[in-house]
Amino acid sequence: MKNFSIWKDGSFSINSCNLDSDIECDVLIIGGGLTGISTLYHMKDSKLNCILVEQNKIGMGVSANSTGKLTYLQDSMYNKIWKKYDKITASKYLESQRDAINLVKNIIKDNDLECDLTKSKSYVYTDSDKEIDSLVELKDFLIDNNIDVKDDALDLVENKYVISVDDTYLFNPVKFIYELVFKCNLDNYIYEGVSIVKIDRDEEYYLCYTNLDRVIKCRYVVIASHYPYFNLPFLFPIKGSLEKSYLCSGHKDIENISLISYNKPFVSIRNYRDYIIYLSNSCINSSHGNDKERFDELLGSAKYLKFTPSYSWSNIDIMTNDSLPYIGLIKENMFISTGYNTWGMTNGIFGGYIVSELLLGRSNKYSDLFDPKREISGNVLESVKNSYYSVEGIVNGFFKKNDSIEYKNINGDSVCIYRDSEGEHIVYRKCPHMGCYLMFNEVEKTWDCPCHGSRFDIDGKCISGPANKDISYKSDN
Ligand SMILES: Cc1cc2nc3c(=O)[nH]c(=O)nc-3n(C[C@H](O)[C@H](O)[C@H](O)COP(=O)(O)OP(=O)(O)OC[C@H]3O[C@@H](n4cnc5c(N)ncnc54)[C@H](O)[C@@H]3O)c2cc1C
Numbered sequence: 001m002k003n004f005s006i007w008k009d010g011s012f013s014i015n016s017c018n019l020d021s022d023i024e025c026d027v028l029i030i031g032g033g034l035t036g037i038s039t040l041y042h043m044k045d046s047k048l049n050c051i052l053v054e055q056n057k058i059g060m061g062v063s064a065n066s067t068g069k070l071t072y073l074q075d076s077m078y079n080k081i082w083k084k085y086d087k088i089t090a091s092k093y094l095e096s097q098r099d100a101i102n103l104v105k106n107i108i109k110d111n112d113l114e115c116d117l118t119k120s121k122s123y124v125y126t127d128s129d130k131e132i133d134s135l136v137e138l139k140d141f142l143i144d145n146n147i148d149v150k151d152d153a154l155d156l157v158e159n160k161y162v163i164s165v166d167d168t169y170l171f172n173p174v175k176f177i178y179e180l181v182f183k184c185n186l187d188n189y190i191y192e193g194v195s196i197v198k199i200d201r202d203e204e205y206y207l208c209y210t211n212l213d214r215v216i217k218c219r220y221v222v223i224a225s226h227y228p229y230f231n232l233p234f235l236f237p238i239k240g241s242l243e244k245s246y247l248c249s250g251h252k253d254i255e256n257i258s259l260i261s262y263n264k265p266f267v268s269i270r271n272y273r274d275y276i277i278y279l280s281n282s283c284i285n286s287s288h289g290n291d292k293e294r295f296d297e298l299l300g301s302a303k304y305l306k307f308t309p310s311y312s313w314s315n316i317d318i319m320t321n322d323s324l325p326y327i328g329l330i331k332e333n334m335f336i337s338t339g340y341n342t343w344g345m346t347n348g349i350f351g352g353y354i355v356s357e358l359l360l361g362r363s364n365k366y367s368d369l370f371d372p373k374r375e376i377s378g379n380v381l382e383s384v385k386n387s388y389y390s391v392e393g394i395v396n397g398f399f400k401k402n403d404s405i406e407y408k409n410i411n412g413d414s415v416c417i418y419r420d421s422e423g424e425h426i427v428y429r430k431c432p433h434m435g436c437y438l439m440f441n442e443v444e445k446t447w448d449c450p451c452h453g454s455r456f457d458i459d460g461k462c463i464s465g466p467a468n469k470d471i472s473y474k475s476d477n
Contacts, residue, residue, distance in 0.1 A: 113179040
């Protein structure tokens with residue numbers, strides 16, 4: 001079994017630029033996932049001089065661990081939005097997702113990208129009698145919005161009621177990113193292995209300090225780093241929670257299909273060529289406990305689909321307090337695009353486009369809807385809940401120790417030691433982001449933060465933010 005995402009199986013590299021001196025630019029984009037690459041793409045022909053920094057390799061973060069569905073049929077998202085606001089707001093979100101799909105199709109067509117884009121039917125189903133009325137309500141909402149939605153049937157999973165639409169798509173997100181970079185020569189503007197560790201304001205400029213002791217001076221900053229490493233000005237830890245999901249994939253010949261369960265327990269299935277990708281067992285990141293047990297449950301529950309998994313991996317996304325993304329200005333000349341509620345193929349690529357429009361001084365019809373500074377009703381309650389999750393993460397990280405790890409104190413430093421055939425792997429036990437205790441993910445061999453979702457490889461290299469520093473133990477420190 002390969003314990004990484006099916007999209008990462010292959011060799012991916014670009015001719016990234018070298019940051020060998022301090023530099024200046026108009027716009028600095030932080031993060032090379034779908035959001036950052038889309039922003040760079042949309043800015044490339046503008047008068048503003050843009051660069052993108054990525055702390056690892058581009059396209060290997062959350063985007064590479066997704067299921068790669070481009071769909072507006074998104075489980076109970078619309079119901080959540082109209083409950084929080086109203087149906088007009090939910091309709092506007094629906095319109096944005098359809099616009100986003102068209103945008104992605106046009107980018108692929110205009111640049112002749114080979115990223116396995118295929119049209120597919122999308123299904124939403126429920127296996128619970130209690131949810132049927134609510135799913136019917138979703139169907140009626142879609143009909144009111146002129147969507148050609150049908151009652152349908154599904155053999156693949158047990159269900160009580162199913163609806164489907166025809167005009168949605170599947171693609172390979174990693175191929176999309178790399179093809180776009182190659183075909184548009186975006187690598188001339190990309191610096192890999194460069195992490196932003198601090199941002200200061202100097203009159204009308206931002207001074208962005210990097211892990212390489214170089215400074216990037218710019219007028220505008222775009223935070224496309226998924227979960228931002230800083231807390232102020234946006235107070236991110238109370239603006240959203242984190243959902244962790246477990247996925248596996250193996251050979252199985254099925255039709256072109258994209259299906260999703262309407263509510264919890266959450267299931268998502270799609271095909272990719274002659275593979276099936278199966279997602280299940282999602283949970284709040286701070287309360288997942290033991291990853292090995294959750295992977296075992298995933299593989300157990302996959303049995304009814306009759307395939308032998310050859311890949312398994314996990315992924316974490318940000319759920320916002322009102323189920324709408326945060327896209328726009330967070331402070332003077334600083335933009336953010338994140339919080340996609342597990343729908344970042346559409347929202348991430350569209351977010352990059354919206355931010356580029358705002359950078360160029362153009363208005364966008366969705367900028368109010370996605371405004372990160374919008375008033376969210378019930379926000380106080382949600383914020384308290386999110387703070388509770390952080391505390392739960394601290395407690396679980398401290399108490400839920402892993403049997404295969406030796407926990408030790410060396411010269412006052414709390415460290416974790418994992419031993420395998422290659423020898424000892426020693427890392428600091430606390431996450432450099434906010435000091436939460438890390439948990440060992442025995443399946444993927446990563447150290448994961450139960451509070452804010454940072455991830456580190458077996459030797460402590462940071463592979464996912466908000467942390468922006470490694471945790472490899474250095475004995476001479
Ligand atoms: C299990 C799962 C399945 C999903 N499936 C789907 C799907 O089918 N369809 C869909 O629409 N959405 C899906 N999503 C959601 C989607 O994957 C994400 O919302 C989206 O990929 C986020 O993109 P991003 O560019 O914001 O983040 P990322 O892809 O994580 O990119 C952020 C980048 O920023 C870099 N970075 C971080 N900090 C710094 C720093 N300080 N300096 C420099 N670089 C930094 C990181 O290394 C990373 O490469 C899924 C999510 C999950 C959890």
